[in-house]
Amino acid sequence: MAQESFTQVATNPPKRTGRGPSERWLSPLILTPSLIAIFIFVYGFIGMTIWVSFSNWRSPKRDLSIIEPLFRTYQRLFETTRFQIDIRNTIIFTILFLVGSVGIGLLLAIVLDQAIPGRGFIRNIFLFPYALSFVVTGVAWRWIFNPESGINKLVDILGINWLLDQFGWGPLRVDWLISPRVWGDIPMPEAVKAQIGIPIAMIPVIIAAVWQLSGFAMAMYLAGLGTISNDVREAAALDGATAWRTYRDIIIPLLKPITISTLIILGHISLKIFDLIFAMSGKGPGFATDVPGIFVYEQTFSATRYNLGAAASIVMLIMVSMVMIPYLIISLKDVER
């Protein structure tokens, strides 16, 4: 199955009985350089970033003295309207992107689960965007959602606006990436200065992300469908279940572990999304497409407010960890069994 990445694997090796040299000590010794590198580059550097986030370093001049009070930078971060908007955008992006990718991925997997001529070839068409850089995706979709020539033009050509006109509705003309509008305004406590709704400019970005990564969800589901034995399907057919009910009541529930893995892997990608938005729309009008990844980049490299950038990056790390650490622990425990 697909989530075998962690869970496949192997029974523990039996007690060593061979006559060859027992070189158990050699194993940790050879691993040491790799592990030291990881401890410095991952854990050491995270520790230093946490330090910076608690420091007074907010100009090009390096200043690692600790700020008073300790959480001042974090407090400022969460009070900043822009960062509140970023959190809103991340949540909206993550939810819609996950629903879109997993929904489309599942649908395509089920469709390709049928006997269709050329299904291997068609599957490859759905998967190829995964091989591309987010930057390529961003450049292409930015062009497609250009309000003057892109999707709006296609809507005209396909006669959708003509159709809307017949019903007396106005033409469908959306500014997409350059629109500062936020659709909806959920009431919030006074501390929340961001308007809570769906930014129009975020929709093209979500579509681009779904285009790129729904193939991954499909591949996960196809791998999962491959492990469901024909007996299950035949039994369901004998019981008189329709194809639709077989999928709804039997196969999709059986695929639940795949759904969870897919949601977690895609979810953690969307929590740290950066390249795609940077290439496609940047922070957007009124920060409509801004996300923490871009906030960190700008605070660190343009504004040189290192402590604020570091604090935002630690918030990103915490969000990703809340998703990934339980997943890692559960997956590795499965291996032990």
Added chain:
Amino acid sequence: MSAQSFPASIRPSRNRRFTFRKVFVFLILLLAILFYLMPMYVLVISGLKEATNVSISAMWALPETATTGGFREAWSKLGPNMSQSFLLVIPATVISSVLGAINGYLFSKWRFRGSEILFALLLFGMFIPYQSILIPLIEFLDFIGLYGSLPGLITVHVIYGLPITSLIFRNYFANIPYEIVEAARIDGAGLVSIFRQIMLPLSLPAFVVVGIFQFTNIWNEFLFGLTIITNPRHQPITVALNNLSGSFSVSWNVVMAGAVLTALPTLVVYILLGRFFIRGMLAGSMKG
């Protein structure tokens, strides 16, 4: 639908040409294929248009006469960065694959007390948002004199590639029966010779999977290239493409052609070695 109220095995409409289900499946496939191919269509036809033709109303139409001018200009702008990307990706992929093979072998066949926890700590490294290590990383690279240089970027990709390459190799080696190792040990083979004489010759498929995975990942990577290499001429192609698309003096047909050029190497790998690509994607399932 009446076709749906019969069990699959006795459905009478089975032999008829058009059933509701077939039409439904066909429609979904058709829409999906159009959706997935549309951006590539736009990139390629826009790249083949003349600069004066590209930005106006005829975006979706085929070019009246295809010209290679856009591609030539994109090549003259991105060519040097493409060589930089190859100079980055090839050594980084080779080194991280070899290190991953060694680590994966040890973590699967030579476990020791605490090795599982160390492996989990190693794995966590591939999920972190790289923004959270960027400031110390740049200071460190600056300190050791590698900031702004290709060797610095290679080092970074090798180190942050260790978790995924070790994971894929560990899972691969775990499927090789332990009895093989045991038999070799009875013949007097040690840790190193078992790796060299037994494991390595068996691990070609894993090297292909890891190699493709790392090639694609590093080629497509953006944040490190953007922040570690400061000289625009030496930046990887993804960064150069982004600069190209952000500059107002470049017309869109050139940007679109540039996007095609940037996508080409990983697309070729995908088309030629798709099966291994999918295996790597499912095993690692990481991007960004």
